[in-house]
Amino acid sequence: MKFGYREICLEHDTGPRHPETADRIRAIRRGLAKRHGVEYHDGAPADRDAVEAVHDPAYISEIESFCADGGGTWDADTVAVEETWDAALASAGLARWAVEEAIDGSDGRQTPFAIGRPPGHHAEFDEAMGFCFFNNAAVAAHWAVDHAEGVDSAVIFDWDVHHGNGTQDIFYDRDDVFYVSIHEQGLFPGTGEVLETGGPNARKTILNAPLPGGSGDEEYTAVVDELLDPAIERFAPDLFVVSAGFDAHRHDPISRMRVSTEGYGHMTDRVRTIADRHDAALAFVLEGGYGLDALAESVGMVHEVFDGREPVEPDGDVLSKAERVIDDVRAAHEL
Structure with a gap:
């Protein structure tokens, strides 16, 4: 794979006890060095116009001033320093780089993956939260749909353990971007219910699968096969962006999910198959993942799938609580 990376992303300093640290990127790069x-x-940093396309200009100016004044604690989870401004623009720019590469034909072993930080999927139109300042995947998808030749629609598939409230907020009433999220029910930020399916101008373009704690490879595969795949068949996207958080891993410290490294490989294989079927450009954008070894192994697994590895298919039973969620989503979306 091609990986997007900029050194400035390491300068976003969240402090010694914060889970979202530069060590995440360092761990990924150490793991990839063995492959x-x-x-x-x-790539190139996002410019002001690209970020303003999905965020309130007044909010962007507030973030810029906050960082220029030395940063500090924006909220209980979201911390900035002076360098955060440049890091956030770089991270958004890397997401756009990944999408541009995919649209220009980079696929197979050249499939692009942006490993910037800070992450983005919690950043709403006019608010930073959940470690996120600018919504990287949203910046990239919006640019593609509005400006890239041959791209009229996009899917953002978010497999981070937390619901991407920011991505949903930005695209809730648009019919050209379909947002799909698998996340742990009841976890931060508390959004992402089954019946949140889109605004009056974009019905059925938001699909949320809030799975119960303890869900793993079998449950995630079931959502991809029984919900994501048929929903995308109806939507027929030109671009497929994966908001790739790895905090649903069984060894991640901040969730109760049970996805294995092999499970991420299997999901990657499924996503690649779906994107290929629709001739959709495919790009990955890093979100969460806070167990350093698990994060590095999982990103490495995604890479290895594109390098020829065939992941093992899960063969266990789906939890009954997860089956009920899947049935509810299927009914809400008439799948």
Whole structure:
């Protein structure tokens, strides 16, 4: 795979006890150094226009001033320093780089993956939260749909353990971006209910699968096969963006989910198959993941799938509580 990376993303300093640290990116790069066929590209930072396309200009100016004054604690979870401004623009720019590469034909072993930070999927139109300042995947998807030749619609599939309230907020009433999220029910930020399906101008373009704690490979695979796949069949996207958080891993410290490293490989294989079927450009954008070894192994697994590895298919039973959620989503979306 091609990986987007910029050194400035390491300068976003959240402090010694914060889970979202530069060590996450360092761990990923150490893990990838052991693998074949890894390329790095630095892309370019997002410009003001790209970020303002999905965020309130007044909010962006507030973030800029906050960082210029030395940063501090924006909220209980979200911390900034002076360098955060440049890091956030770089992270958004890397997401756009990944989407541009995918649209330009990078696929197979050249499939792009942006590993910037801070992450983005909690950043709403006019608010930073959950470690996020600018919504990286939203910046990239909006640019593609509005400006890229041959891209009229996009899917953002968010497999981070937390619901991407920011991505949902930004695209809730748009019919050209379909947002799909698998997340742990009841976890921060408390959004992402089954009946949140889109605004009056975009019905059925938000699909939320809030799975119970303890869900793992079997449950995630069931959501992909029984919900994501048929929903995308109806939507027929030109672009497929994965908001790739790895905090649903069984060894991540901040969730109760049970996805294995092999499970992420299997989901990657499924996503690749779906994107290929629709001839949709495919790009990955890093979100969460806070167990350093689990994060590095999972990103490495995604890479290995594109390098020829065939992941093991899960063969266990789906939890009955998860089956009920899947049935509810199927009914809400008439799948």
